[in-house]
Amino acid sequence: MTIKLLHKNKYLTFYSSTSSQLLNIPFYEGGVSAGFPSPAEDYMHSKLDLNDLLIDHPSATYYVRVNGDSMLGAGIQSGDLLVVDRSLEVIDNSIVVANINGEFTVKRIKKNKNKMFLVPENEKYQPIEITEEMDFELFGVVAHVIHHFI
Amino acid sequence: MIGLADCNNFYASCERVFNPKIKGKPVVVLSNNDGCVIARSNEAKALNIKMGEPAFKIKPILQKHKVHIFSTNFALYGDLSERVMNTLKSEINKVEVYSIDEAFLDFSDFSSFDRAMSIRKKVKQWTGIPISIGIAPTKTLAKVANHIAKKSTKEGVFVLRERDITRSLQHLAVEDIWGVGRRNAFKLKQYGVYTALDFTNVNIEWLRRKFSINAVRLQKELKGERCYELELKKTKKKNICTSRSFGKETNNYNIIKQAVSNFANTCAVKLRNERSCCYKISVFLMTNRHKASAVQHFPYITLNFNTPTSDSFEIVSKANIALQTIYNNACIYKKAGVIVQSIVSENEVQASLFDTIDRKKRNRLMCSIDKINMLMGRDKIRLAAQGFDRKWKLKQEKLSPCYTTRFSDILSVNI
Known part of the structure; x- marks a missing residue:
């Protein structure tokens, strides 16, 4: 699932989506029953599909809803939807969904010498060091956050 | 070489992906209507909880060991299964999806062990589901190899080489061979055939006479001679059955009628999805x-x-x-089912001379209904006979959320 660059000029870039989604309804189907056919008919493409933009690995992508304010600084607000990609490798500064001792959390991974931390992005909260005796398991890397304004 | 990838305790593993609290704890999944145990985690197996055991019979054990109990959540298991299969297909060209949690893999081009290890790692990382892979010269032996991978290796991968076949068949009971049912195993044991190795040593003519050509093929497969290839084309189903236990046993004709109407409609939708038609329908x-x-x-x-x-x-x-014919109001029914049989492909249908239905028109109507229901949700448009109150619906008291198929159910995390 990729977005194909179609055309680029000084002001605008056009994309076409290549998607095999069954429910992708064509933007415009033509077939005007009376009057003149649309001059745009020959230039229509299927509608842009947000899945193409947000999901690189469908088999490895899960959604997670968050509650709380510990990641405000990273732009994650309470009620937001995270798009989590399990196929991505964790690197320093990745924002991850992980579980510690059976509880899920969302934090930024920071490596410091030989230590690893789960760091919140809100001064109210303290970083958590990941230690040997912890039951720590990574769920996946947060690839996108979707915030609803309405 | 053929590989068999098999998800470890699949249903229990699905529940664990979204519920890490139950990691390392005993987990069981109950059948439709919360009746019997149909899946167990290793910890539950260790408590000697058996497959198929009715939940009410083992209630004391479940309570004493704080076993985590789930109703079957097929929306979740189906979605995770698809993810596992697609991940396998991203690594291997030829994959035969054999069941919800098993797939045969074509390993002809690879040095198998390392390749299998990396596939196993990828599936675990991408989907959260642990799998085991057994690799061998034939499908039947791949099953054996998978058994060994699960039971006696740390890596979860086992390659059964030609020279090791004899040794591994020695320890395999005849009833554990793929495709040997309990009845055949019983019969074989009467003739002194107890292990898979014994089975490979019996006379081939005797096998053909006493059992069938399939038994002969099975023996060849166990000796390393390939009889079954990967089936890559989806074979059309021979019959489609939809049946359920009711939430509450009943003799109420209207409730049963509603249930049967829903099962029949589900069969019809499945037929259309496969582009097939049926000659026969059974109701029980x-x-x-x-x-x-x-x-x-x-x-x-x-x-x-x-x-x-x-x-x-x-x-x-x-x-x-059909229901009117068999229903008897003196009986309290527990379960009903509809089976459609003698299935042919849509384009092989022979028109009947006395057909009173405009099939083209009806076909268009069905297509439209299917499309709308796909967009708006299952059964948004339904026959009146299917009803709305769904009193027959089954009990699913311990159902986990549909984490991957319903936005209102997705994993929620406090951060």
């Missing part, structure tokens, strides 16, 4: 076998269509005629 009812005092009744009837069909109207009304 069942009373509760475990209630000795109740009147027992297990009626079953098959009716024919003049022209093969996948039309919801026709199939549902025929199912209702």
Whole structure:
């Protein structure tokens, strides 16, 4: 699932989506029953599909809803939807969904010498060091956050 | 070489992906209607909880060991299964999806062990589901290799080489061979055939006479001679069955009628998805076998269509005629089911001379209904006979959320 660059000029870039989604309804189907056919008919493409933009690995992508304010600084607000990609490798500064001792959390991974931390992005909260005796398991890397304004 | 990838304790593993609290704890999944145990985590197996055991019988064990209990959540298991299969397909060109949690893999081009290890790692990382892979010269031996991978390796991968076949068949009971049922195993044991190795040593002519050509093939496969290739084309189903236990046992005709209408409609939708039509429909009812005092009744009837069909109207009304014939109001029924049989491909349908239905028109209607229901949700448009109150619906008291298929159910995390 990729977005194909179609055309680029000084002001605008056009994309076409290549998607095999069954429910992708064509933007415009033509077939005007009376009057003149649309001059745009020959230039229509299927509608842009947000899945193409947000999901690189469908088999490895899960959604997670968050509650709380510990990641405000990273732009994650309470009620937001995270798009989590399990196929991505964790690197320093990745924002991850992980579980510690059976509880899920969302934090930024920071490596410091030989230590690893789960760091919140809100001064109210303290970083958590990941230690040997912890039951720590990574769920996946947060690839996108979707915030609803309405 | 052929590989068999098999998800470890699949249903229990699915529940664990979204519920890490139950990691390392005993987990069981109950059948439809919360009746019997149909999946166990290793910890639950260690408590000697058996497959198929009725939940009410083992209640003390479940309570004593704080076993985590789930109703079957097929929306979740189906979605995770698809993810596992797609991940396998991203690594291997030829994959035969054999069941919800098993797939045969074509390993002809690879040095198997390392390749299998990396596939196993990828599936675990991408989907959260642990799998085991057994690799061997034939499908039947791949099953054996998978068994060994699960039971006696740390890596979860086992390659069964030609020279090791004899040794591994020695320890495999004859009833654990793929495709040997309990009845055949019983018969074989009467002739002194106890292990898979014994089975490979019996006379081939004797096998053909006493059992069947399939038994001969099985023996060849166990000796490393390939009889079954990967089936890569989706074979059309021979029959489609939709049956459920009711939430509450009942003799109420209207409730049963509603249930049967829904099962019949589900069969019709499945037929259309496969682009098939059926010649025959069967309807059956069942009373509760475990209630000795109740009147027992297990009626079953098959009716024919003049022209093969996948039309919801026709199939549902025929199912209702069938139900009227077999229903007896003196019995309290526990379960009902609809089976469509003699399935042919849509384009092989022979038109009947006396057909009274405009099939082209009806076909268009069915297509439109299917499309709308796909967009707006299952059964948004339904036959009146399917009803709305769904009193027959099964008990699913311990159902986990549909984490991957419903936005209102997705994993919620406090951060």
